[in-house]
Amino acid sequence: MRHHWKRLSSILIAACMAASLAACSGSAAPADNKEAVSENAAGADTGAGDEAAPAEASAAPSQEAAAPAGETAAAAVEEAAAAGTGQAAADDAAGDAAADAATTAAVVADEGEPIDHVDYQVLVNKLHPLPKGWEDVIETVHMTNSIGDDVEVEKTAYEAYQQLKADLEADGIYVDLDSAYRSVEEQQRIWDDFTQKYGDDYTRKTVAVPGYSEHHTGLALDLYLIVDGKDIVENEDLITYPEIWEKIHEKLANYGFILRYTPGAEYITGYAYEPWHIRYVGMNEDYSTNVAMLISASGKTLEEYLHAVPVADDVTIDYGTSSVFSEDERKDAAVQVECAFASFEGCELHSLRYAGDEACTNENLEWINSISEDTGTKYTKVAEFLTDFHSPVHEEIQAAWNPDQEYKDYQWWLGQTEDGGWDVVSFGY
Numbered sequence: 343m344r345h346h347w348k349r350l351s352s353i354l355i356a357a358c359m360a361a362s363l364a365a366c367s368g369s370a371a372p373a374d375n376k377e378a379v380s381e382n383a384a385g386a387d388t389g390a391g392d393e394a395a396p397a398e399a400s401a402a403p404s405q406e407a408a409a410p411a412g413e414t415a416a417a418a419v420e421e422a423a424a425a426g427t428g429q430a431a432a433d434d435a436a437g438d439a440a441a442d443a444a445t446t447a448a449v450v451a452d453e454g455e456p457i458d459h460v461d462y463q464v465l466v467n468k469l470h471p472l473p474k475g476w477e478d479v480i481e482t483v484h485m486t487n488s489i490g491d492d493v494e495v496e497k498t499a500y501e502a503y504q505q506l507k508a509d510l511e512a513d514g515i516y517v518d519l520d521s522a523y524r525s526v527e528e529q530q531r532i533w534d535d536f537t538q539k540y541g542d543d544y545t546r547k548t549v550a551v552p553g554y555s556e557h558h559t560g561l562a563l564d565l566y567l568i569v570d571g572k573d574i575v576e577n578e579d580l581i582t583y584p585e586i587w588e589k590i591h592e593k594l595a596n597y598g599f600i601l602r603y604t605p606g607a608e609y610i611t612g613y614a615y616e617p618w619h620i621r622y623v624g625m626n627e628d629y630s631t632n633v634a635m636l637i638s639a640s641g642k643t644l645e646e647y648l649h650a651v652p653v654a655d656d657v658t659i660d661y662g663t664s665s666v667f668s669e670d671e672r673k674d675a676a677v678q679v680e681c682a683f684a685s686f687e688g689c690e691l692h693s694l695r696y697a698g699d700e701a702c703t704n705e706n707l708e709w710i711n712s713i714s715e716d717t718g719t720k721y722t723k724v725a726e727f728l729t730d731f732h733s734p735v736h737e738e739i740q741a742a743w744n745p746d747q748e749y750k751d752y753q754w755w756l757g758q759t760e761d762g763g764w765d766v767v768s769f770g771y
């Protein structure tokens with residue numbers, strides 16, 4: 343059972359990694375915790391954030407209508423707003439499902455021996471935590487960026503970055519570092535702080551899980567642009583310079599960097615396209631190969647390069663047919679459901695299917711918009727998915743479920759925003 347769950351949770355977390363989370367250089371995290379709270383505060387791709395994804399409380403398999411689950415999530419946001427974090431908290435909720443999934447991953451994270459050297463090809467994502475001992479072996483340096491912030495970076499990555507920066511400047515492109523190294527401790531502090539202020543559920547929904555951010559490695563760098571002498575820092579502004587990013591991306595591999603969250607690979611990396619988030623992978627162990635060159639030439643993600651893409655072989659997925667949504671849209675939506683399901687601790691997902699176009703009514707759209715009002719998100723389309731899953735036998739985690747029971751046709755309601763992003767807005771019976 344344990345083993346099975348472990349495998350299943352990997353699948354789900356992998357799916358969850360497709361939560362289309364945006365912007366590590368987020369603009370909407372609460373107050374001074376701006377960077378550290380979550381990988382995905384408001385910004386470029388918040389469209390697919392999961393404002394209403396599952397807090398465990400709302401995941402209780404009561405026979406309630408689907409609406410109350412959504413209300414629970416909305417209430418949490420409301421509560422946070424009342425507590426003074428306001429819209430920032432609502433936007434930041436985008437990372438919830440990912441946080442939930444990663445929390446689950448923490449169950450299996452404590453394996454393996456501590457590392458004794460910096461592995462520049464280390465994989466840290468919502469499925470793979472920072473290796474034990476990492477923080478003892480990395481050497482970091484501090485720099486001050488153009489807006490006066492202190493940024494800490496792994497030493498070799500920083501040297502490579504300086505070369506990249508100089509090369510770019512020769513072409514009239516000016517970049518600086520918004521965020522790089524972020525300690526697990528710092529993330530834990532925020533986690534604890536949130537837990538104390540808003541409770542466990544809300545924290546799990548809003549705060550990136552300590553240990554599962556690539557920024558912990560010191561090898562992930564968030565760039566910002568300086569255009570005509572002006573600092574362009576916010577994600578929503580940064581994405582308006584695609585031609586500049588393209589020129590930057592062309593040079594990355596020369597200096598050992600890859601673009602980490604490439605477009606169209608959300609389902610593998612767990613992040614929506616982030617033009618600013620680059621990752622130092624450097625040379626291979628005997629310095630004979632520029633790994634960044636290999637990876638970028640192959641068009642692969644780091645996950646693919648490292649053969650670390652889990653396969654969802656245990657779950658039957660039926661995307662159905664639709665005249666409302668393209669197959670890709672239905673796939674993206676299904677991933678959001680898998681992602682949200684990942685917080686159903688101990689539950690085994692058996693099947694997932696598109697419920698059909700008949701659920702895409704104006705009435706349902708109004709309903710999901712009404713329960714999401716406080717998040718500030720406006721949905722233009724609605725979709726329903728159904729799942730069958732089995733609740734856990736284990737007593738310690740069955741609290742929210744009738745133990746060892748097959749739940750059939752469990753509903754998931756998703757909203758699609760204008761930019762095509764999906765959120766799980768509500769779930770239940």
Ligand SMILES: [Zn+2]
Pocket residue numbers: 365366367557562563564619
């Ligand atoms: Zn980043």
